[in-house]
Amino acid sequence: MSLIPDGLIKKCPFCKNVLLASNIGKYKVCPKCGYGFRITAKERADLIFDDFCEMDAKITVPEYYFNKTEYVKKIEKSKKITNMNESVLTGKATLGNIQIMAGIMDPFWIMGSLGKATGEKITRMFEYATKNKMPVVMFTASGGARMQEGMNALMQMVKVSGAVSDHDKAGLLYIVVLCNPTMGGVTASFGMQGDITLAEPHSLVGFAGKRVIEQTIREKTPEDFQEAEKVMKYGFIDQIVERSDLNTVLKRILFLHEGR
Template identity: 65%
Template structure:
């Protein structure tokens, strides 16, 4: 599989940590807001235990790694969700980090590249986790109104509240091969419609066929593809 951790036969990209993805995608990456983490108000011992374990496994303090990267001499604000941090769930600190990223990008007139990999809103935080959907979406809209470029890469899995908000707000939406992309879980849907969904239901290829994403890009080609989109947007902006 190599450092990219992809299947040599089908191109499926196995789940990787946010730090590994930053390393294989960007030439340089300067992390920001590294100390933003779950507020102390959540004192549930089981939840705090999961947070502690996730921090140890991933090397980050929340389910998203944010920072300013460079790619082929192009400066970009980047967010990378980590599926090994409580399945990349969207908590209050996650939302805060992403909002700060977009605000910095808007102020400094930078494009944003976001890698999504999430099981959705973090239920341990209740309504505050769900509020992050609207909070982040507002920051994305402000960035868009400033005429700035936002590219999303849907990674395995991208589901729940993340899919229902900022994962689908990109100017360009890419996906890795065979990534799980959807909102509700397969079992919930089966029980609702009382029948089996198609075999490739909620896979990136099916989502592409239905027009919800722009392209599927193998992980081995992502760096080059993202760079090309950034350069294209840069040229368009300079002529705008």
């Protein structure tokens, strides 16, 4: 009896469509509903940008957390899967001959969680952009603040928000692309501070999880609760953009902002 190889078939988490993995294409999108399967930060950089040069690649989790055995195991596993030292990829990128600073959170790096090193990398990215008068494009994909780092993780919300504020005061453009999922402290800070907010189809966007909210209010939430499309109806998102169109849409926004 022959065995079916792993990864041959995929099931869309949104529409439940079962399909061959080869049918999701290079953008890894469900052909039926447009749901974007999770991809690494480096895969996204290759898909979206015309050119990308990574910065601050060596920044990683501070050594004083290395006494937490289970945490260290998760760090090493994440590094192996993503080939990154932290949950966000930052650097200089080019879109249509316009140079920008870009940040991409990686859902495979402890669920794109916001730790101390993550906040440091994003803050440096905004500071560089402010100093050099550059727009910023940020792709968020995170479960929120990293619980293993406690208060240090939560303080990154304030730290990054301060850098975003300085960038805004300099009159510079900040575009956010909400990917699946964008939750917790990331939503409560830089995930919702963009001048323009885009989202991939059917992305989960919110603060607390659905189960926690239902237990708190003692009511069932709507089936489409926290879907990007629902969030857009209430004015928190400007446009839903399919992954294959992001390069074109971002170029158009940047061209308009540059007055071209």
